[in-house]
Structure formats: structure tokens, C-alpha cells
Amino acid sequence: MGKQGRAVVELSLKDLVKDLNKAYCDEWLAYYLYWYMAQIVSGKAFEDMKEMLEKIAKDELEHATEVADLIIKLGDQPTANPMDLEKNANNPYLMPPKNTADINRIIRIVTEAEAGAIEVYNKIAKKTLGKDHVTYQLVTHILSEEVDHEEMFENLLER
Numbered sequence: 001m002g003k004q005g006r007a008v009v010e011l012s013l014k015d016l017v018k019d020l021n022k023a024y025c026d027e028w029l030a031y032y033l034y035w036y037m038a039q040i041v042s043g044k045a046f047e048d049m050k051e052m053l054e055k056i057a058k059d060e061l062e063h064a065t066e067v068a069d070l071i072i073k074l075g076d077q078p079t080a081n082p083m084d085l086e087k088n089a090n091n092p093y094l095m096p097p098k099n100t101a102d103i104n105r106i107i108r109i110v111t112e113a114e115a116g117a118i119e120v121y122n123k124i125a126k127k128t129l130g131k132d133h134v135t136y137q138l139v140t141h142i143l144s145e146e147v148d149h150e151e152m153f154e155n156l157l158e159r
């Protein structure tokens with residue numbers, strides 16, 4: 001992003017990048033969590049759950065990529081050290097269940113993580129509405145995917 005691209009952002013770039021970096025860290029934690037649970041899940045019908053978790057993990061990694069790209073465009077850099085991901089995130093890492101066949105626990109963990117993500121992107125969307133169209137467009141796109149993720153898993157709970 002060039003000088004004018006940044007100049008039209010009617011927000012503190014420092015605050016904006018801080019918010020985006022926190023979201024970036026959340027995405028890595030979500031990616032790792034879902035990817036990990038996709039590997040360990042066992043029990044009845046584990047293959048469906050594995051497939052869903054792998055699909056969503058891929059989406060979260062894509063979100064991390066998109067947010068990183070924006071942070072760089074805004075002239076900054078996302079968190080470099082993976083040891084700092086949790087420290088810099090909005091929400092702590094949710095531990096996967098010890099019992100790998102506990103599908104209900106996995107669903108609860110995912111819905112909790114997604115609820116957190118929805119809250120984070122909704123906050124950034126509100127902050128950037130009318131002030132930074134580029135960020136607004138990206139975060140509302142990601143937000144709609146997090147809403148879909150939550151719904152996919154909530155539907156499983158209701159069954």
C-alpha cells in the first residue's frame with residue numbers, strides 16, 4: 001500500500017495494526033487447534049469430524065494469510081515468533097480434549113473459538129466502518145466465514 005493508500009485511513013495506523021496482529025495470532029491458534037484435533041479425533045464417525053476440522057483449519061490459515069498481507073500493506077509486520085502467538089492473541093489457546101473420542105467437547109471448543117473470532121472481527125468492522133474501507137472489506141469477509149463455521153458446528157450440537 002502506498003502513501004495515499006495509508007493516508008486515507010482515518011484511524012490510528014498503530015492501533016489498527018495492533019488489532020489486526022491480535023486477530024492474526026488468534027487465527028494461528030485456531031488453525032493449530034483445528035488441525036491438531038483433526039489429527040487426534042477418534043471414535044464413532046470420526047472421519048466426518050476429521051474432514052470438517054481439516055476444512056475449517058484451512059480457512060483459518062487462509063485468514064492468517066489475508067490478515068498478514070494487510071498488516072504488511074499497512075507498513076508493519078505480524079508476530080514473527082510463534083512463542084509469542086498466544087501472548088499477542090485476543091483469546092487464550094483452547095486445549096483439545098484428552099479424550100479424543102469426545103466429539104461433543106470438540107464441538108464445544110470449536111463453537112467457543114468461533115464465537116471469539118466473531119466478536120473480534122465484529123469489533124474491527126465497527127471501528128473501520130467508513131474509516132478504512134480496505135480493512136473493513138477484509139474483516140467483514142472473514143467475519144462471514146466465522147459465522148458459517150459457528151453455524152456448522154452449532155447444527156451438530158442440536159442433532
Ligand SMILES: [Fe+2]
Nearest residue numbers: 027060063117
Ligand atoms: Fe478465522
Ligand SMILES: [Fe+2]
Nearest residue numbers: 114117146149
Ligand atoms: Fe473460524
